[in-house]
Amino acid sequence: MIVVIRDIDDATYNAEYLQSSGVPAIPLAILSFSALELKNEVFDKSYQALIYTSKHAIVENNSLYSLPVWCVGNATGAAAKKAGYKNILVPSDNARSMADVMVHKIKADDGPLLWLSGADIAFDIASYVSSTKLQVERVINYQMKPISQLPDWFVDLVRTGTITGILVLSKRSFDCFSSLMISKNIWDYHKKWYLFTFDKIPFGTTDTSSFLGCIKSQTSNIDDLFKHIKDWYSIINKPR
Numbered sequence: 396m397i398v399v400i401r402d403i404d405d406a407t408y409n410a411e412y413l414q415s416s417g418v419p420a421i422p423l424a425i426l427s428f429s430a431l432e433l434k435n436e437v438f439d440k441s442y443q444a445l446i447y448t449s450k451h452a453i454v455e456n457n458s459l460y461s462l463p464v465w466c467v468g469n470a471t472g473a474a475a476k477k478a479g480y481k482n483i484l485v486p487s488d489n490a491r492s493m494a495d496v497m498v499h500k501i502k503a504d505d506g507p508l509l510w511l512s513g514a515d516i517a518f519d520i521a522s523y524v525s526s527t528k529l530q531v532e533r534v535i536n537y538q539m540k541p542i543s544q545l546p547d548w549f550v551d552l553v554r555t556g557t558i559t560g561i562l563v564l565s566k567r568s569f570d571c572f573s574s575l576m577i578s579k580n581i582w583d584y585h586k587k588w589y590l591f592t593f594d595k596i597p598f599g600t601t602d603t604s605s606f607l608g609c610i611k612s613q614t615s616n617i618d619d620l621f622k623h624i625k626d627w628y629s630i631i632n633k634p635r
Contacts, residue, residue, distance in 0.1 A: 397560040397591070397624065398549075400425045400568050402451075402539060409562065412621065418628045423549055425568045425575075426539035433536050437509070442532075444501065446510035446520060448490050450474035451537050454511060465508075467493055470617070489595060489615045490518040503528035514538035515567055517596075541571040545579055553581045559631075560589040562624070564617075566596050573602075591624050 396419040399406045406422030413420035428451055438456060444463040447453055450471045455478050463482040466472040472485040486496040497520075501508070507530040510520060514535050521531040552558065553576075563569045569592075576582040586605050592598070594611040603609045610627055612620035 396557050397562055398423050398558055399562045400572050402426045402428050416625055418625060425571050426541055429540055430537050431535060437534055441506060442509040443506040444508045446508055447471050447475055448512055452511040453478050490520055494520045494523050498524055498527050498529055501529060507532050511536050545575045550579055553584050558588060560591055562591045
C-alpha cells in the first residue's frame, strides 16, 4: 500500500487515481490549506498577465478574467479554466522552465505580471527574472499549515507493516511527515518503504538513503511519476 502525503484534496485525488489503476493507496493530510485575505488595491493595479504556480492560489475575480494566465502544470491550468479564466497558457510543469519561456515571450514594456502564490514556494520566479526587464509582483494569498500530530489510525497502520511506499511531492511535506513519525517512534518503519517523488525536489542524501528504494520522475510530471509507480507495482507483484 502506498501513502500519498499532501493536503487532503490533492492526496485524496492522487490516491483515488492510483486505486483506479489497481495500486492500493491511501491519502494522508500532512498540510492544511488556509486562505489569506487579499487587499483591494491588488485588484486596482493594471497587470498584463497573471501567474499561478498552484491551483490553491487561484482567485475568482471579474477584473482578472480577461488577463492571460500563465500556469505551472496541467492541474493548475485546468483549475484556472474551471474558475472562469479563458486565456490560459501552460508551457511547462515546473516554475523555472515556465519562467524561461515567459522571459522570451512576454514584452516587459506591456506592464507587470501579478503572481498569486502560497507563503512557501519551491522556486522564486520574481527573483529569477529580476535581472531582465520583466517585472513580476508576488502577492501571497494562502498558506499551508502542517498538522500537529499523526492520526491514530495511521500510526496503527504503520505498525502493521502493510505500507510499502510513500508518494512525496514537496520537501516541506516530507520534513513534516518524518518529524511526526519520529515523534511517534515509528520512523524506522520507512526503511522497508519505497519513496516515490520528483527528481527536482531538493532532498539531502540522508533524507532518502535509508529507504528501501527511491523511484523518481525526471520530468516533475505527476502522470510520469504515476507510470513509474504502476510499473513498480506490476514488477513486485509479478508471479514467480
